[in-house]
Amino acid sequence: MTDIRWLDETEMAAWRAFLSTSHLLERRIEEQLKAAAGLTHPQYEILVRLADAPGRSMRMTELARGVVVSKSALTYQITQLEKAGLVERATCPSDERGVLAVLTDAGRRCLERVAPGHLEVVRAYLIDRLSRAELETMTTAMTKTERALRT
Amino acid sequence: MTDIRWLDETEMAAWRAFLSTSHLLERRIEEQLKAAAGLTHPQYEILVRLADAPGRSMRMTELARGVVVSKSALTYQITQLEKAGLVERATCPSDERGVLAVLTDAGRRCLERVAPGHLEVVRAYLIDRLSRAELETMTTAMTKTERALRT
DNA sequence: GAGTGCTTGTTCAAATCTGAACTACTTTTC
């Protein structure tokens, strides 16, 4: 057994701040999206990813990885978005098993309508409060962790 | 109407990295806690907060605010932890409406048993990958956002 | 080119989360 490595004060402060802030921000974002468009945050992220993707479409698994939800959660959400007319399913030409989630025109318009208000929140609570240097440090820090977790 | 303020490349990179990383890390932590002790992350956080609190107890609302969950989610989780014998409810002496969540001895032992493995994950993916300067920048950055969101 | 093992996406049951409605108590106001 190795020694227990507790967190010192600096480490604990960083971890606690990160944890609380990510949850608080998540809640605030959910609230804003729900009020503005009846969307959940995962749903919004799905629309964003699809809008950025070539052909406005992505494979289910790839999309799930991007949005960071389970495959079953994605299946559920795509079904919801399909009901709302914002996304469609198409069969993948190269792989018979595959399913493509495709952004509809209504989906694109919805995103264009919702994005500004969403970004206002992201700015108001996070981005606009940080200096350029802080933004860059955050990116490198987060990216290290992300890479480690994507393996 | 004000102009739409999109995020530039630096801002978007920071936001995307923060978002993905927080979700990925959350998932990894859930997985570890579930495997090691059958606890969810909110449950673990409840135990930590109670262990740090004077009298190893806290009011429900205060605890909900700390852990960043809704009051109803806390009610649910405290009930679960009570069934597991890790927490007890007590009536608040100063306020007849109030309920105190109190950490039991079993709860304290559980936390002592689980904490090292949990902290290993927090270290392995986040803390140990960051320099002292990065940790400090992250704390100040996150704290700004947290303060704004706690108002 | 049949067999074995992966990968894909869905379905399912169980757990959890949220906000709204509610009851009961406290605090403020006049």
Add this chain to the structure above:
DNA sequence: GAAAAGTAGTTCAGATTTGAACAAGCACTC
């Protein structure tokens, strides 16, 4: 000190999440 307004915690219904089990298609081996 009664009435009004606010706060604490629970209950409830509905939405969402997850992992496990599954069916179907791909890909590699010999």
